[in-house]
Amino acid sequence: MIISDLVAGPPLGCRSDIPLTEAAAKMIAEGVGSLAVIDGERLIGIVTDRDIVQSVADSTALELTVGDVMTTEPDTVGPDLKISDAVDWLNATGYRHLPVTDGKQLVGIVSVKDLLWAISEV
DSSP: OBGGGTOOSSOOEEOTTSBHHHHHHHHHHHTOSEEEEEETTEEEEEEEHHHHHHHHHTTOGGGOBHHHHSEESOOOBOTTOBHHHHHHHHHHHOOSEEEEEETTEEEEEEEHHHHHHHHHHO
Protein backbone atom coordinates (compact mmCIF):
# COMPACT_ATOMS: atom_id res chain seq x y z
CA MET A 1 0.00 0.00 0.00
CA ILE A 2 1.24 3.51 -0.85
CA ILE A 3 0.40 7.01 0.36
CA SER A 4 -1.82 7.85 -2.62
CA ASP A 5 -4.17 5.07 -1.48
CA LEU A 6 -4.94 7.19 1.59
CA VAL A 7 -5.34 10.58 -0.08
CA ALA A 8 -9.06 11.23 -0.42
CA GLY A 9 -8.77 14.47 -2.31
CA PRO A 10 -7.36 17.96 -2.06
CA PRO A 11 -6.62 18.92 1.53
CA LEU A 12 -8.38 21.72 3.32
CA GLY A 13 -6.36 24.87 3.20
CA CYS A 14 -6.19 28.43 4.41
CA ARG A 15 -4.16 31.58 3.91
CA SER A 16 -1.44 32.58 6.36
CA ASP A 17 -3.12 35.91 7.18
CA ILE A 18 -6.34 34.53 8.66
CA PRO A 19 -6.81 34.66 12.45
CA LEU A 20 -5.79 31.52 14.30
CA THR A 21 -9.29 31.36 15.78
CA GLU A 22 -10.75 31.11 12.27
CA ALA A 23 -8.40 28.24 11.43
CA ALA A 24 -9.41 26.47 14.65
CA ALA A 25 -13.09 26.87 13.80
CA LYS A 26 -12.49 25.46 10.31
CA MET A 27 -10.66 22.43 11.73
CA ILE A 28 -13.50 21.75 14.16
CA ALA A 29 -16.19 22.18 11.49
CA GLU A 30 -14.40 19.82 9.09
CA GLY A 31 -13.19 17.32 11.70
CA VAL A 32 -9.53 17.60 10.73
CA GLY A 33 -6.33 18.12 12.71
CA SER A 34 -4.42 20.21 10.19
CA LEU A 35 -4.77 22.72 7.40
CA ALA A 36 -2.43 23.28 4.49
CA VAL A 37 -1.32 26.90 4.40
CA ILE A 38 -1.32 28.02 0.80
CA ASP A 39 -0.36 31.05 -1.22
CA GLY A 40 -2.21 30.67 -4.50
CA GLU A 41 -1.41 27.10 -5.50
CA ARG A 42 1.83 26.89 -3.50
CA LEU A 43 2.16 25.11 -0.16
CA ILE A 44 3.92 27.49 2.22
CA GLY A 45 3.21 25.78 5.52
CA ILE A 46 1.00 23.62 7.67
CA VAL A 47 -0.91 24.53 10.82
CA THR A 48 -2.03 21.78 13.18
CA ASP A 49 -4.27 21.41 16.18
CA ARG A 50 -1.09 21.07 18.25
CA ASP A 51 0.15 24.47 17.00
CA ILE A 52 -3.12 26.03 18.12
CA VAL A 53 -3.08 24.36 21.55
CA GLN A 54 0.48 25.55 22.17
CA SER A 55 -0.54 29.10 21.23
CA VAL A 56 -3.51 29.01 23.59
CA ALA A 57 -1.20 27.81 26.36
CA ASP A 58 0.90 30.90 25.71
CA SER A 59 -2.27 33.05 26.03
CA THR A 60 -1.68 34.80 22.71
CA ALA A 61 -3.99 32.89 20.39
CA LEU A 62 -6.57 35.66 19.96
CA GLU A 63 -3.94 38.00 18.54
CA LEU A 64 -2.21 35.55 16.22
CA THR A 65 -2.62 34.62 12.58
CA VAL A 66 -1.96 31.24 11.04
CA GLY A 67 1.31 32.61 9.66
CA ASP A 68 2.54 33.29 13.18
CA VAL A 69 2.38 29.64 14.27
CA MET A 70 2.51 27.49 11.14
CA THR A 71 5.39 25.22 10.26
CA THR A 72 6.97 26.89 7.25
CA GLU A 73 8.30 24.94 4.30
CA PRO A 74 7.12 21.61 5.69
CA ASP A 75 8.72 18.39 4.55
CA THR A 76 6.60 16.64 1.94
CA VAL A 77 6.45 13.17 0.43
CA GLY A 78 5.39 11.87 -2.95
CA PRO A 79 2.24 9.85 -3.60
CA ASP A 80 4.23 6.66 -4.31
CA LEU A 81 5.84 6.45 -0.86
CA LYS A 82 5.17 3.13 0.89
CA ILE A 83 3.00 3.31 4.01
CA SER A 84 5.75 1.66 6.05
CA ASP A 85 8.21 4.36 4.97
CA ALA A 86 5.69 7.07 5.90
CA VAL A 87 5.35 5.55 9.37
CA ASP A 88 9.14 5.50 9.72
CA TRP A 89 9.30 9.15 8.60
CA LEU A 90 6.67 10.27 11.12
CA ASN A 91 8.42 8.34 13.90
CA ALA A 92 11.74 9.94 13.03
CA THR A 93 10.40 13.51 12.84
CA GLY A 94 7.74 13.49 15.54
CA TYR A 95 5.24 15.07 13.14
CA ARG A 96 1.64 13.86 13.03
CA HIS A 97 0.64 15.19 9.61
CA LEU A 98 2.37 14.54 6.32
CA PRO A 99 1.78 16.79 3.28
CA VAL A 100 1.70 14.79 0.03
CA THR A 101 2.82 16.50 -3.17
CA ASP A 102 3.00 15.39 -6.77
CA GLY A 103 5.74 17.55 -8.22
CA LYS A 104 4.98 20.95 -6.74
CA GLN A 105 1.23 20.37 -6.45
CA LEU A 106 -0.24 19.57 -3.04
CA VAL A 107 -2.54 16.57 -3.38
CA GLY A 108 -3.34 15.77 0.24
CA ILE A 109 -2.33 15.49 3.86
CA VAL A 110 -2.01 12.11 5.55
CA SER A 111 -2.22 11.91 9.34
CA VAL A 112 -0.99 9.40 11.89
CA LYS A 113 -4.63 8.34 12.24
CA ASP A 114 -4.81 7.58 8.50
CA LEU A 115 -1.64 5.51 8.70
CA LEU A 116 -2.88 3.56 11.73
CA TRP A 117 -6.09 2.77 9.86
CA ALA A 118 -4.11 1.57 6.83
CA ILE A 119 -1.88 -0.64 8.95
CA SER A 120 -4.86 -2.17 10.73
CA GLU A 121 -6.48 -3.03 7.38
CA VAL A 122 -3.48 -5.04 6.16
